[in-house]
Amino acid sequence: MIELDVIDPDESSDPQSDTSGPTFWRHPAELEEEASSSDDEDRLEFGPGDSEPPSGASRRQFLQLMGAAMAMAGLSGCRRPEEKILPYTRGTDEVMPGVPQQYATGMPFRDVLRPVLVESNEGRPTKVEGNGDHPMGQTGTSGFEQASVLNLYDPDRSRSVRQGGTETTWSDFVDFCRQLDRQQNVAVIVEENSSPTVQAMRQRMADRFDNLRWVTYSATGDNPARLGTQQAFGRPLRPRYNLGEAEVILSLDSDVLDGRHRDFLHNTQSFADGRRLEDADDDMSRLYAVESQFSTTGGSADHRLRMQARRIKLFAAALGAELGVGAAPDADWSERERVYLREIARDLREAGSRGVVLAGETQPPEVHALSMAINQQLGGLGTTVTLFEPDASDPESQDESFADLVSDMREDRIDSLFMVGVNPVYDAPAELGFEEALANVRHSVHCGRLRNETARASRWHVPRTHYLERWGDGRAYDGTLSVIQPLIEPLYDDAHSDIEVLNVLGTGVDANGYDLVREQWRARLGQAFEEQWRQVLHDGYLENTQFERASVGTAQVPDLSAPGDEGLEVVFRRDPTLLDGRFSNNAWMQELPDPVTKIVWDNVATVSPATADELGLEVDYSEGNFYADRIELAVDGESVELPVWIQPGHPDGSIGVTLGYGRTLSTTRDGYDTPFWDVTDEKDVYNPAPIAGGLDADGNPVDVVGSNVAPLRPVGDRVATGAEVSKVDSDYLIRCRSLGTGATGTGPARRSTRKTGTASLPARAPTRTPFPTFRRTNRHRAGHTPATERPPIRPATRGRESMEGERADTASTERRTWRATRNTRWSGRRIIPRTSPR
Amino acid sequence: MVWEENHPKDQPAMKDNPYYQNQWGMSIDLNTCTGCNACVVACTSENNVQVVGKEEVSNGRHMYWIRNDRYYVTEGDEGAEDPEMLMQPVMCQHCENAPCESVCPVAATLHSPDGTNQMIYNRCIGTRYCANNCPYKVRRFNFFDWTKTLPTEVQMAQNPEVTVRTRGVMEKCSWCVQRIRQSQQQADNEDRDLRPNEVETACQQACPTDAITFGDLNNPESDVVEEKQNPRRYELMAYLNTKPRLSYLGRVRNTNPRIEEALSSEQDADAVAAADA
Incomplete structure (x- = not known):
């Protein structure tokens, strides 16, 4: 029996009952609850109705039903699922079974490349980390890098080339590209990217076609x-x-x-x-x-x-x-x-x-x-x-070029249109009428990872490789050049990278991405190419390729006149978890709560409490869930239905919405049904349709998460004014994660406001040492060192530092006595160059 | 203290273990944490945390091992329309006096010699007493077999170093024990001691602001030892005497006194005006 020591009196006082300090709360209902609750009412322990006898199906009925179910099911349901294993018999020089490897590569993100290290288990990439050796000097990642690995394994990825909706082959597509006439009016819409090789492919296309239009497109418009x-x-x-x-x-x-x-x-x-x-x-x-x-x-x-x-x-x-x-x-x-x-x-x-x-x-x-x-x-x-x-940056506005292109498409001035990594049918502003204009184009080709809205509206669809399975290159935010090296062969044979597709268009030759990227880099690196190439792949960047620092004159001050716009404004943003829809079909990101509202699996129209009052909108809180009114949000004749969310701290007269929801993806997976006693089919988030929403056999949307707000966005802006709101219905279930997960909250974080000169902190020196050997370190970090000067946290990279030199000079007395098991694993997070072409 | 003499960690059986040399601890600096959620996704990816869908989330059955609590902060009764915000990542606190351990009838959740609170999935019979007794609400129960139905492709994204959990089993943050053991094995193979800060948890490694510090409290060279000396340090719900191994460093706001003064005098003026009216 452990006898606990006496708790400090100041610690033992329940901070919740302390009324003097600031109030910590998680949602308005909690504030009200706190105000109305009385001491004798133990409402935190049991929810309403918990003490009532159960109604509906009784235990007896349940047992009867389950008895029948068990009799029918036989004894097939074992605890452990049946699994098959494959022997890993064919070894390579670099890969030791059971020892994960790390490779340096880069994740394309908007128009930059984020340097990453990716862990590979027997050729299977599983985890992404930041590349701390990169000149950007950062360890750590955002959530997008972490989740990007699941995009690779998306079960709804497009698997084959399609023409007019039916499956065809890659060689058919190559033939089609070869037949294109040089006098044609050809247009290319590419996603924002930073790749020099893509620019080279652009040049090849410009050489082949007399009239080439090249438009960079992003879902929220130009930067x-x-x-x-x-x-x-x-x-x-x-x-x-x-x-x-x-x-x-x-x-x-x-x-x-x-x-x-x-x-x-x-x-x-x-x-x-x-x-x-x-x-x-x-x-x-x-x-x-x-x-x-x-x-x-x-x-x-x-x-x-x-x-x-x-x-x-x-x-x-x-x-x-x-x-x-x-x-x-x-x-x-x-x-x-x-x-x-x-x-x-x-x-x-x-x-x-x-x-x-x-x-x-x-x-x-x-x-x-x-x-x-x-x-x-x-x-x-x-x-x-x-x-x-930046080395090459178009001075013209992307929004204007895109709008020009769409009007040309509508007036039959474009013969062939190639869309690489973009989804304008889903996220272009409705006022442009992109989908109708697309129908006017004789040859339309979409190259994308998913068979999405644009893929279905195009004549051709080519599956695109994920960045972990393709060769490419790009520049980090500061301009440092990197090579994207794949960690795995493309999961689907038909999948090709943007570089490969553009090269086929530009030359008619079906070349490998590896050769195309190396060709560009050979020109850049010059002497001792193989050695330097190896180094770039090993390190994940090419040294001294940062952008030049610009010297500028006096800035022109623009004229900012009064807005004059009246009415409600709507602000369009990329979703903090789904981005512009790139992460829509990613289960991790759908269930990742919004950092502020904590809402999962939904997008909402965010309004302030006062605006909600004015519009007569409500969000009810009941037993851990929110039941919101749904509104019809109309801007310039376009409208969308959305649940409303009342957000403290939101400005009055403004509505915030996020992109990335309301998807309809086509998949080759079939849904399944399990017998009525087995709820597996209902609980499986991957069943019956894609995570983000799909289409049934008749083309009707199934399981669509949220609503698409992108069509409401005005061209060239992220803020619309004069929005109209009308209530559609009530009681739409919204679930917030991290709010009231159990019977009690976990108690507030501590915080203090610093007054000038004096610090009023919740300071408390440790009163007792937690462990016998716990003692104060004599090492003191003087101030904080900038990230670039901080020693790398990662253990030594092989070949750079000796392990011996790193031996810790600790005060511990004896070495551990246990022996390594046979299944020894090396955890050295080394960067190994991937030397062999795919 | 009487209990310190009798505490299991001082028993010979506990000390007679190679793991005893390392005592793991963590600190999270709330001043640099921005609540960006990178740690949450990193944990999902590293620890094969499963996704349950909107319906089950609304039943409170989500599986995340680390969550970012977001608090609104208001002074007094005013300002509920425009509060401040405070983020706090919460995971298993690895209490030394863990309330979950004492209620498990089958000893499925135990203290390891190196001071972490461990789950033994094979023993767990799913009473959920531990989750009920956990004051931090960080334990997650598998109400369904989430891994059975995973598409083959998604199975390939799973980390082979971490067991996937079946139905009826409790799970929670392990402080990436697989990474700890890997580093220890590597150090043992190389015939050396663990270096300070050699082990990084997934959340710590993903954190872009280095707000999370993890390490061996027995090694004075560890950053976490230094972090724990910080005067801002506190433990979550310390009044329960759970003695968490996870400490937080309280957030400090660097407010502009002139703004506060101007706004409070304005409020006073408003109050005077209201009283006059």
Whole structure:
């Protein structure tokens, strides 16, 4: 019997009953519950109805039914599923059975490549980690890298080339490409990418076809940071924010600390560098967030101001005027907003070159240009902001080129259209009428991983390889070149990479991606190619290939006039878990809660409590679940039905929606039914349709998760105004994970507000040593070292450092006595070059 | 202390074990955690955590081993419309006085000599007493056989180092015990001691801000030892005396006093105006 020691009196007091401090709550219903609950009512232990006798099917009926079921089922249901194993008899030099290998490669993400290390178990990639050796200097990943491995094993991936909906072969497609006439009007829509080899393939196509249109397309439109720097400095530049250097940071609706941001890893790590505290009195940066949603950036902020997306540009202009950049706009500010405006401006001015202003993707290019001008005024260019000069960047707006292309398609000016890695039928704005225009094109080809909405609307469909099974290349955010090396052969024979498909189009030759990439790199690397190539594959990057730092003149200050738009605004964003739909059919991401609302398996229209009141909308809370009203959201004649979500901290008069839901995917998998006593078919998330939603035999949607909001988006913008909302029905079940998982909450996190000079922390020195040998270390980390200078956390890479030199000089007295078993595993997370072509 | 003398960890049987040399601990810095969810996906990928679908999530039967609790924070009764936010990743706290262990009738959840709270799936008979007794609500029960029906392709994404769980079995965060054992075996093969910070859990490795620190508390060179000296350190629900091996470093807000002053004086002015009216 263990006798527990006496608990500290100040620890034993239940913090929940302490009414003096701040209140921690997870949803409004909890606040109300707390206010109304009385002590004698033990409502946390048992839910309503738990003490009532059960109704419906009785135990006796259940046993009768199960008895019959068991008799019918026989004894086939064993506890363990039957499994077959395959011998791993054919070994290779590098692979030792049971020893996972790591390979350096890169994940294409929007228009950058994120450097990663991928673990492979006997040739089967299973886990993605960050590549800490990369010049970007980051360990860690976002959730997207982690989940990308499941996209490879998506059971609904497209498996064969299709023409007019029926299966055909890759060689048929090659023949089709060879027959294309040189005088044809050919257009290509590609996803955002950073690959030099794709650019070379573009050149090959331009050489073959007299009239080639090349359009880069993204589901939320062009990158406003690119267009904004163009406005400010006359050419598109790529800003990088060194938040670790900053003392005062202002985020203008920026998702800078969100995995969706292109430079997420650098942002979040450098932000953390400025927030890491050895001692409570250490210096620490201050983050202001002015935002039109409640984001993780706002959640990390020290001061947060909610504001409609369309008013943030006025806020930016007013702030610029306070700091001597541009003219103040004509706007009415509330007292709170005026205080923020004044004090943020003062704080930024005092911080000088240690202050930084960031604009977000929902903001138009003008705000990005203005924030660059403010940063220049503060002296931050060069300290908190680095401007990279990208090697090849089209100065024209992608949105405009895409709109031009669609109108040309409608007027029969395009003969052949190739769409690689994009899904415009699903996510192009409805006002463009892309699907009708597509029907006008004689030859339309879609190349994608899934047979999605665009694949079905195209004449041809070619399955595309996942990045873990194709050769390719690309540039990281800072420009560092990497080769994408595959870890596995394509799972399906017909699947080809974008480079291979574009090469067939450009030359008519069916070449291997490996040869195509090497051909480009041979020209780049020149001397000692094989050695350097090996090195690049081993390290995952080519050294000294960062973009040049740009030197710029004085930024042009754009004119930010008053919005004049009335009514409700709708702000469109990529989903924090599904992105623009690329991760829709990924079970991990569907069940990953939104970081703020914690909603899983659904998208919602987010409104503030006051706006919900005004519109007469409600969300009821009952026994751990939310039952929401559903609305019809209409913008310019287009409408979509969505459940509503009341979000504290959301700005009034604004509705937030996310893309990536409402998918209809075609699959070759068949659904299955189990007998009525076996609920397996109902519980299996992969049954009967794809995770994100599919089509039945008659073409009707089945099991569709959420609704597609992309058609409502205005062309060239992420904010729509004048939205109309009408209630459709009520009691739509919304489930939040991480809210009330059990009988009690786990109790609040601790937090303290720092006043100037004095720290009021929940400080508590450890009163007793937890272990006999626990003692204070004499090592002290002086301040925080920037990520690039920190020694790598990963154990030594083979061939670089000797294991002997790494031997830990610990005080432990004796070595372990146990012996390694026969099934010894090496956990050295080494990077091994993949030397043989596939 | 009386209990310290009698504690199982001091019994000869516990000490006579090679694993006893390492005592694992973790700390999470709430000041650098932004709640980006990378740790949650990394854990799913590493530990073969299964997906259950919307209906079963609404029954409270999701399987995630680590979750990101999001709290809204308000001062007093005001401000429920515009609260602050605070993120806190919560996983098994690996309590030294683990409430789950004492209620298991079949000793399926036990303390390991190296100080982690372990699940032995083969022994588990699914009473769920442990989940009921866990104050942190981090234990997950397999109400159905989620792995039986996985498509072949998805089975290929599973980590071979981690057992998949069948129906009727409780599971929870293991602090990536497979990675700990791998590192120990490797160190043993190389005839050396474990280096400080050699073992990284999946959540720690994925964390872009290095908010999660894991290591051997017995090794003074470990980062986690230093982190635990931080004055911001606290343990979740420490008043229950569960003695978690997982510590948090409290969040500090660097507020601008001028804004707070201006806003509070404005509120006072409003109150005066309201009183006058």
